Every structure is written in C-alpha cells, then in structure tokens.
Amino acid sequence: MVDLTAIGERGRAASRRLRPARAELRNRALCAIAAALRKEQASILKANAEDVACAEKGGMSRAFLDRLSLTPQRIEEIAVAVEKVVSLPDPVGLVDGGRTLPNGLRLYKTKVPFGVVGMIYEARPNVTVDAAALCLKSANVCMLRGSKEAIRSNIALAGVMRAAIASVGLPEDCILLVGDTTREGARAMMTLRGYLDLLIPRGGAGLIRSVTENATVPVIETGVGNCHTYVDYNADLPMAVEILENAKASRPSVCNACETLLVHQEIAERFLPMAKAALDRYPVEWRGCARTQAILPGILPATEEDYAAEYDDYILACRVVDSFEEAVEHIARYSTGHSECIVTGDYAHSQAFTAEVDAAAVYVNASTRFTDGGCFGLGAEIGISTQKLHTRGPMGLEALTTDKYLLFGEGQVRR
Numbered sequence: 389m390v391d392l393t394a395i396g397e398r399g400r401a402a403s404r405r406l407r408p409a410r411a412e413l414r415n416r417a418l419c420a421i422a423a424a425l426r427k428e429q430a431s432i433l434k435a436n437a438e439d440v441a442c443a444e445k446g447g448m449s450r451a452f453l454d455r456l457s458l459t460p461q462r463i464e465e466i467a468v469a470v471e472k473v474v475s476l477p478d479p480v481g482l483v484d485g486g487r488t489l490p491n492g493l494r495l496y497k498t499k500v501p502f503g504v505v506g507m508i509y510e511a512r513p514n515v516t517v518d519a520a521a522l523c524l525k526s527a528n529v530c531m532l533r534g535s536k537e538a539i540r541s542n543i544a545l546a547g548v549m550r551a552a553i554a555s556v557g558l559p560e561d562c563i564l565l566v567g568d569t570t571r572e573g574a575r576a577m578m579t580l581r582g583y584l585d586l587l588i589p590r591g592g593a594g595l596i597r598s599v600t601e602n603a604t605v606p607v608i609e610t611g612v613g614n615c616h617t618y619v620d621y622n623a624d625l626p627m628a629v630e631i632l633e634n635a636k637a638s639r640p641s642v643c644n645a646c647e648t649l650l651v652h653q654e655i656a657e658r659f660l661p662m663a664k665a666a667l668d669r670y671p672v673e674w675r676g677c678a679r680t681q682a683i684l685p686g687i688l689p690a691t692e693e694d695y696a697a698e699y700d701d702y703i704l705a706c707r708v709v710d711s712f713e714e715a716v717e718h719i720a721r722y723s724t725g726h727s728e729c730i731v732t733g734d735y736a737h738s739q740a741f742t743a744e745v746d747a748a749a750v751y752v753n754a755s756t757r758f759t760d761g762g763c764f765g766l767g768a769e770i771g772i773s774t775q776k777l778h779t780r781g782p783m784g785l786e787a788l789t790t791d792k793y794l795l796f797g798e799g800q801v802r803r
Contacts, residue, residue: 390568392576395531396583399504402561403529407501409558411478414524417562420552421521422470428548429463435544436513443511443537451641451701456511456538466514469762470521476766479785480527483794494796499789501527503585507770508533508574508599510591513541519588520549520563522770526788529562531584533577535591536569543567578603588783590771593698593724608778608787610771613643613726614698615756618650618715618741620732625659627753628731629666634755635729637670641700643772644727644759648695648705650715653679656708660684672702679708695722712737716744723747725774727756748774748781 406414425432436458443456479499486496505528507519516532523530534542546565554560566577578587578599586606589599593612600609617635619628635646651659660683664674674680674687675694681687687706694705695718709715712734719728729751730741738752749759759782761769766784773779779787 390566390573392566392568392573392580393583395564395566396504396580398561399529399531399564400583402559402564403501403503405559406524406527406529406562407503409527411480413556413558414478414527415474416556417524417553417558418470418474418521420556421517421524421549422467422474424548424552425463425467425470425517425545428544429460432463432541432544432548433458433460435540439511439538439540446537448537449701451699452511452537454639454641455700456513456541458513458541462514466517470517472762473521473525473785476525476785478525479789491800492798493800496794496796498792498794499786500792502788502790504529504531504583505770505788506531506533506577506580506584506587506605508577508587508589508591508595510535510595511537512590513538513545515590516542516545516565517549519770520546522785522788524553524562526785528788529564531564531566531577533566533574534569539567539569574598575602578605581605588771592700608771608773608783609775610773610783611643611726612698612724612774613645613772614647614696614722614724615644615727615729616648616650616719616723617646617729617731617756618709618719619652619655619659620712620715620730620734620737621652621654622733623652623655623659623731624733624753625655625662628659629662631729631731631753631755632663633666635757636704637667637672637702638755638757640702642757643698643700644756645700646704646729646756647697647699648707648718648722650718651680651706651708652712652715653708653710656680657683660706660708667704670702672704674704674706676706677708680706683708698724712740716741719745726772727751727759729754729756748772 482499484497509515550560584605675690690705725747727749728745728747742750761782769782
C-alpha cells in the first residue's frame with residue numbers, strides 16, 4: 389500500500405506555499421493547465437483508450453463506459469471549463485466590512501482555503517481536472533484518488549497538470565494523485581487526520597456510504613441522485629414530455645438525471661403514451677406500477693428497489709399517483725435530496741412543491757439536468773452536496789473556503 393502519510397506531508401508542505409500565492413499566479417497556473425491539456429491530448433486519449441478497453445473486457449455497463457470515456461471534444465470541454473474558472477472572482481481573502489466591538493477591537497471576517505482537500509471518486513476522469521482546477525483557484529492542495537478503472541487516464545491527466553503548474557513556479561505537489569486504488573488504500577485515506585482538512589467522495593451510493601460511515605476526517609456528502617419528475621393534473625403535456633426526455637435521456641449516467649416519473653392519475657392515460665413514444669427513440673427500459681402497466685402493456689413491473697434506485701442508465705421507474713400529496717409523499721420517502729421537479733400549471737401546487745420538497749435543487753417546469761456548477765454560474769464544480777451542513781447543492785469555489793476572523797487592537801486585554 390502507498391505511504392499516504394508521506395503523500396500527506398508533501399501536501400502540507402505544498403499548502404504552505406500555495407496558501408499565500410497571489411490570485412494572478414494561481415490563474416497563470418490554470419491557464420497553463422488548459423494549454424497543456426490541449427497540447428497533450430494525444431497522450432491523454434491513448435491512456436484513456438487503454439482504460440476503456442479494459443473496462444469493456446470487464447463487462448462494464450454503457451453508463452459506466454460513458455462516464456469513463458474521453459474524446460477530443462470532451463478534453464476541449466474540460467480545458468474550457470478550466471479557463472472559465474480563471475475568469476471567476478477569487479474567493480480567497482474576501483473580507484467583510486468589519487465592525488468595532490465595544491472594547492475597541494476591530495473585527496473582520498475573511499475567506500481562506502481549507503488547506504488540503506481530498507477526493508475519492510469513481511470512473512470520471514473529468515473530475516480529476518475539475519477538482520484540481522477548483523482547488524488551485526481557491527488555494528487548496530488537492531489529493532486525488534480515482535478508481536482502478538480510470539488509473540491510466542488519471543495518471544496522464546495528473547502528470548500533465550503537475551508539469552503545467554510547476555512551469556509557472558508553483559509546487560507540482562499542489563496536485564497529488566494517490567496511485568493506490570485498493571479498498572485498503574481508500575480506507576487509509578478516509579482516516580488521514582492531520583493531513584486532510586476535508587474529504588469529498590464523488591460517485592455511487594456505495595462509495596458515498598463507505599466514506600460517510602468510515603471517515604475520521606471531515607466529509608461533505610455528495611452526488612447520489614434519485615431524482616423525480618412529477619407531472620401534475622394540469623401540466624402542459626408537450627412541455628412535460630420535453631422536460632422528461634431531457635431529464636432522462638440527454639445523459640442518463642449523471643447524478644442529475646431523472647430516475648423516477650410520477651404522473652397524476654387524471655392525465656396518465658394521455659401523457660404516458662406520449663412520454664413512451666418520445667423515450668422510445670432511446671433504449672429506455674420502463675418499470676411501472678400496475679396502473680402504468682395497464683396503460684403501457686409489456687413494460688416490466690416496478691419494485692420497491694426500483695423506486696429507491698439511482699440507475700445512472702437508460703432505465704425509468706414510473707408510478708401513477710392519485711394526488712399531488714401522494715406524489716410529494718413518494719418523493720419524501722425515496723428522494724436522496726438531490727434534485728426534484730414538478731411540471732404543473734397550478735400556481736398553488738408549484739409553491740407547495742418548492743416549500744415541502746426537501747432537496748438541494750427544486751424545479752418548477754424545468755429539467756433536473758440543470759443542477760450543475762456551470763449552469764448555476766459557479767464554473768466547474770467539485771461535486772453536488774446533498775447534505776445540509778457547510779454547503780448544499782453544486783459546490784463551486786466559495787464552498788472550498790472557510791472563515792477566519794481577524795482582530796486588530798491597541799493593547800486590549802480581557803478582564
């Protein structure tokens with residue numbers, strides 16, 4: 389097993405140099421990363437092709453292969469995302485207006501980096517770059533531990549980025565890649581107290597659960613997305629079809645994709661055939677309740693496990709509900725607190741839905757696919773928090789900072 393303590397020591401040393409680095413230098417490093425990704429595209433794609441070939445031999449799903457695969461277009465999108473981070477305001481050092489305490493002390497609150505941020509994530513090579521870029525912009529060192537399926541891609545990407553930041557004078561250890569992809573290595577990273585200031589898991593429910601249950605360092609829980617789309621009794625049905633198609637089929641492997649469709653019984657017989665016709669353009673497998681099966685003969689029955697599942701695939705669970713209240717109750721029972729949508733023409737229902745549904749993002753007449761750092765104007769995101777402490781929803785730069793109080797006096801002592 390890799391000596392994570394030694395890696396942690398390197399991270400701490402790099403953090404001491406990165407923390408005071410001016411925003412201009414951090415932005416130069418990010419520009420160097422974007423340029424290097426484009427220049428080294430061929431070597432990155434070669435490494436990724438080897439990962440994909442191994443995953444295909446291992447019988448991985450279409451959704452998994454989609455998350456793992458890089459293309460010239462995706463590398464360009466990753467580079468553009470890094471450049472967008474450059475254009476964002478620097479979150480470090482922001483100071484509030486301050487106030488004078490009764491004892492004469494002048495009190496200010498400022499934003500500072502956490503220090504060393506760890507990431508444990510699955511087969512998403514883009515996360516390697518997104519996390520590194522956001523950490524660098526916010527003056528945090530990142531310690532990255534991806535999955536074994538993406539190890540060649542991650543080694544290539546990390547090598548390109550480390551060389552790029554070293555070229556502008558920052559320590560290459562501002563970006564650290566943990567090469568140990570064993571479960572034992574992951575557990576050791578979860579307990580790296582004194583070296584990691586924050587740990588962010590990004591992946592499926594099993595990974596998130598393992599980290600939250602076993603970590604002894606502070607954790608932000610992210611990503612598990614059992615997202616619902618509820619079509620109300622007086623919804624604009626063509627609009628609802630378009631929203632559902634986008635939420636389910638535009639990219640089913642991501643955490644903001646729709647997994648369960650709820651339909652009010654008054655419009656089910658009209659809406660469900662329309663929805664199925666639209667989704668039949670994709671290899672979507674329907675699993676429905678008895679009433680859904682009666683309207684759409686031949687689809688599979690939905691089980692309790694289906695309604696609780698984050699498929700990350702072309703699978704859709706469906707349930708016909710008697711009322712708005714039953715839809716909200718279903719969401720309360722099965723939601724993971726990520727993103728939920730109502731399609732309705734009833735203003736009172738839209739207001740009740742936004743008030744009653746407990747999720748990081750709640751939509752009225754729009755696709756859940758918008759839950760994303762870029763769509764929210766945050767630049768590349770490091771994850772989508774589904775917990776309530778510190779931060780919630782897409783995590784951009786501000787979420788990677790914490791507070792420090794600064795006090796200026798003239799010899800005051802507490803008596």
